[in-house]
Amino acid sequence: MITESRTIQKNKLSNNLGDILKNLNEKNIHIEQNAKKSTARNEKKPEIKLFNTASKSKEIFNPISKKNVKIYACGPTVYRSPHVGNARSFVVFDCLFRLMKFYYPKVSYVRNVTDIDDKIIIEAKKLNIEFKDLTKNVFKNFKKDCADLNVLDPTHEPFATNFIDKIIEDIEILIKNGFAYVSDDNLELNSNGSENTQGNSLEYKTEHSSKNKNENKDESNDQNAFIKSQDLCKSSSIDLKSQHVFFEISKYEEYLKFSGKSDLLSGARIEKNDLKKSDQDFVLWKPSEDVYWESPWGRGRPGWHIECTTMSKSILGFPFDIHCGGQDLIFPHHTNEIAQTWGMCQKKCANYWIHNNFVNMNNEKMSKSIGNTLLLKDVLENHNPMVVRLFLLMAHYRHPMNWTESGLDEASNIYKKWSKKLIGIQPGNPTEEFIEIISDDLNTTTAIKKISKDLKSLQNEINKSGLNDQKEIDSARRTESNYVSEKLCRIAANCSLIGIIFEANDQILTEEIEILIEKRKMFKKEKMYAKADEIRDKLKENGISIKDTKNGTEWEKD
Ligand SMILES: [Zn+2]
Numbered sequence: 001m002i003t004e005s006r007t008i009q010k011n012k013l014s015n016n017l018g019d020i021l022k023n024l025n026e027k028n029i030h031i032e033q034n035a036k037k038s039t040a041r042n043e044k045k046p047e048i049k050l051f052n053t054a055s056k057s058k059e060i061f062n063p064i065s066k067k068n069v070k071i072y073a074c075g076p077t078v079y080r081s082p083h084v085g086n087a088r089s090f091v092v093f094d095c096l097f098r099l100m101k102f103y104y105p106k107v108s109y110v111r112n113v114t115d116i117d118d119k120i121i122i123e124a125k126k127l128n129i130e131f132k133d134l135t136k137n138v139f140k141n142f143k144k145d146c147a148d149l150n151v152l153d154p155t156h157e158p159f160a161t162n163f164i165d166k167i168i169e170d171i172e173i174l175i176k177n178g179f180a181y182v183s184d185d186n187l188e189l190n191s192n193g194s195e196n197t198q199g200n201s202l203e204y205k206t207e208h209s210s211k212n213k214n215e216n217k218d219e220s221n222d223q224n225a226f227i228k229s230q231d232l233c234k235s236s237s238i239d240l241k242s243q244h245v246f247f248e249i250s251k252y253e254e255y256l257k258f259s260g261k262s263d264l265l266s267g268a269r270i271e272k273n274d275l276k277k278s279d280q281d282f283v284l285w286k287p288s289e290d291v292y293w294e295s296p297w298g299r300g301r302p303g304w305h306i307e308c309t310t311m312s313k314s315i316l317g318f319p320f321d322i323h324c325g326g327q328d329l330i331f332p333h334h335t336n337e338i339a340q341t342w343g344m345c346q347k348k349c350a351n352y353w354i355h356n357n358f359v360n361m362n363n364e365k366m367s368k369s370i371g372n373t374l375l376l377k378d379v380l381e382n383h384n385p386m387v388v389r390l391f392l393l394m395a396h397y398r399h400p401m402n403w404t405e406s407g408l409d410e411a412s413n414i415y416k417k418w419s420k421k422l423i424g425i426q427p428g429n430p431t432e433e434f435i436e437i438i439s440d441d442l443n444t445t446t447a448i449k450k451i452s453k454d455l456k457s458l459q460n461e462i463n464k465s466g467l468n469d470q471k472e473i474d475s476a477r478r479t480e481s482n483y484v485s486e487k488l489c490r491i492a493a494n495c496s497l498i499g500i501i502f503e504a505n506d507q508i509l510t511e512e513i514e515i516l517i518e519k520r521k522m523f524k525k526e527k528m529y530a531k532a533d534e535i536r537d538k539l540k541e542n543g544i545s546i547k548d549t550k551n552g553t554e555w556e557k558d
Pocket of ligand 1: 073074333
């Protein structure tokens with residue numbers, strides 16, 4: 001990206017700006033007056049409003065600390081490429097992250113990775129590969145998809161398997177506080193890995209095995225904690241009995257408050273299990289024979305709900321500002337996170353809960369059983385990722401959206417129209433009106449309409465003024481300051497606030513590089529060597545090497 005270098009270029013080009021402005025003034029004085037008005041305006045940011053699932057109302061966002069806004073989003077379970085419904089979450093919460101970054105100096109944004117789960121184990125078995133090879137590969141592809149969709153990296157991206165020790169500690173706290181219980185079962189794993197159900201309870205151990213602690217010490221070396229049961233059976237004679245640990249929901253009086261459910265049996269898949277005190281109690285730890293960690297309850301692995309609670313507690317602390325996720329996570333996942341947080345430290349988990357709605361396929365809910373799920377990787381193979389992103393943002397995040405080819409075509413047409421004007425334009429400051437729209441509960445639907453409307457009215461102004469629009473756009477690309485240029489820079493900034501960018505084509509890039517080389521030559525001539533070097537360094541940062549030769553300066557892409 002050459003955009004940063006443009007600032008240098010812009011300053012030094014200022015000598016020419018007077019002429020350009022004069023020229024414009026002669027053509028259209030009222031346009032110039034409007035420009036002055038807009039730059040002189042005091043651009044105070046409006047309040048951010050978010051619909052909070054906890055209060056079921058739109059609230060003004062007040063962070064716990066303005067110095068560091070803390071957000072947690074439930075991330076992918078890395079067993080296969082996400083479907084477009086998952087992609088909607090990533091894109092919507094990326095817009096929230098961008099908005100918060102625009103308002104606050106620091107935003108801690110955690111998006112976890114669930115890298116241990118039944119689905120992962122089943123998929124790895126099906127493919128006949130190690131689960132860690134599967135998760136590593138799926139995660140790599142997920143990151144590529146995110147980059148294509150211009151989804152920013154979160155500030156923290158923890159893997160559940162790096163937190164097993166902390167998860168065990170948290171389960172112990174829940175047991176100690178009376179919110180969780182160890183089941184009466186015990187499963188005895190024999191040396192070939194199969195389970196035998198035993199009638200007697202095991203004594204509850206309070207210390208983790210030293211083997212487990214050592215293996216989990218290095219958190220950066222993710223998934224090192226994975227132990228193959230066969231290896232352990234060969235090398236050790238340790239106790240192979242395992243137990244379940246359940247969260248006892250009757251111990252948390254406000255369990256139903258968050259979801260607004262009147263009873264526990266509706267809507268959720270309840271796992272029947274004779275070992276539970278109540279069918280609705282949920283698992284914190286369960287025996288596992290294929291992939292497991294040593295614990296006070298024998299070999300096993302954590303339940304999904306406790307993973308998120310431990311990661312958010314460890315990285316952000318309770319309460320944090322915003323917890324995000326898909327609407328399907330309200331119950332039971334987020335309900336259980338709230339219960340676990342309370343059981344652990346009698347605190348709220350988060351102050352604001354933001355949930356996005358589903359993506360339907362031809363007006364039918366996307367589901368594996370109907371066979372109409374659409375994987376993101378397949379969509380990105382056939383469509384420009386920016387068009388996909390735009391399409392995902394065209395419906396408001398709290399409304400269901402319908403995935404159709406005609407919808408994608410519409411997004412593609414909008415993107416083409418925007419690109420014509422905005423490709424190669426360096427974003428300036430977003431407009432007040434746009435900030436107000438996007439701050440109002442991330443209203444991307446209206447935001448997108450606003451961008452189209454602003455480009456259209458700018459075009460009308462250009463037409464009325466008798467200006468040549470292509471000339472104006474080219475001049476804006478060269479960051480020459482004039483009314484049209486200023487407008488385009490601000491519209492480009494509006495796009496950028498919702499993560500829509502425009503790839504510069506080779507012709508524009510070449511033009512930019514040559515302008516910079518020319519500026520560098522001028523700096524050298526004026527003995528402003530630091531400035532000249534700055535340009536060279538900026539080009540280098542952007543993968544362009546320059547070489548001074550007898551015939552002048554030559555450049556090439558690294
Ligand atoms: Zn979660």
